[in-house]
Amino acid sequence: MKYWxxxxxxxxxxxxxxxxxxxxPFKYTELLLDSEEAIGGVINAxxxxxxxxxxxxxxxxxxxxxxxxxxxxxxxxxxVVIVRSPRTGKWNPPAFIKSRQxxxxxxxxxxxxELVLLxxxxxxxxxxxxxxxxxxxxxxxxxxPVGDTLDLNLALKxxxxxxxxxxxxxxxxxxxxxTIISSDKxxxxxxxxxxxxxxxxxxGHKAIKVPESGQAFLGRMNQIAPSY
Numbered sequence: 001m002k003y004w005x006x007x008x009x010x011x012x013x014x015x016x017x018x019x020x021x022x023x024x025p026f027k028y029t030e031l032l033l034d035s036e037e038a039i040g041g042v043i044n045a046x047x048x049x050x051x052x053x054x055x056x057x058x059x060x061x062x063x064x065x066x067x068x069x070x071x072x073x074x075x076x077x078x079x080v081v082i083v084r085s086p087r088t089g090k091w092n093p094p095a096f097i098k099s100r101q102x103x104x105x106x107x108x109x110x111x112x113x114e115l116v117l118l119x120x121x122x123x124x125x126x127x128x129x130x131x132x133x134x135x136x137x138x139x140x141x142x143x144x145p146v147g148d149t150l151d152l153n154l155a156l157k158x159x160x161x162x163x164x165x166x167x168x169x170x171x172x173x174x175x176x177x178x179t180i181i182s183s184d185k186x187x188x189x190x191x192x193x194x195x196x197x198x199x200x201x202x203x204g205h206k207a208i209k210v211p212e213s214g215q216a217f218l219g220r221m222n223q224i225a226p227s228y
């Protein structure tokens with residue numbers, strides 16, 4: 001009997017600390033891959049000027065926003081945000097975020113959208129360091145300009161964030177009213193294997209070990225949107 005008690009005493013802690021119940025970075029590798037694909041697709045579809053990508057202080061990507069409604073509607077999704085290091089010009093580790101938006105009125109259909117937000121100013125950047133913020137208030141957000149002839153100084157004079165998207169479904173247009181973006185603490189913990197805040201990730205704290213899939217994602221983003 002004592003023998004089996006000893007065995008159980010050894011097995012229980014092992015089960016508790018098993019990878020099956022701990023962090024699981026592989027679960028979020030798909031989200032990073034989807035985000036990269038969404039950025040490439042939106043760039044090709046919307047004609048995002050390279051000069052905007054090069055000067056963006058941060059990029060927010062929601063690769064699969066879903067909106068379903070009959071009378072009351074809701075748009076939800078999970079995404080990724082990266083901030084450019086002002087020291088190196090490279091992108092800091094990705095932080096996971098989630099979005100929700102409620103709407104009312106006569107509406108019907110199902111809509112899927114890929115959304116890319118380019119944060120261009122310090123005012124817009126400050127919002128990302130909050131645990132939660134309303135995208136429809138605060139910094140000025142506008143549908144992004146296109147074309148290589150863009151006057152960047154003029155474009156940034158009145159807007160902090162530019163939004164680009166690809167939309168599939170029955171809904172028309174893209175509204176940010178009532179859109180709440182918040183940090184996804186569970187996703188960050190599961191991916192990085194430790195409690196880590198969006199703020200520390202976005203600031204690029206050296207103590208954070210980035211999984212290989214995250215390093216690959218950052219490498220591709222440094223090619224897509226290098227510093228000017």
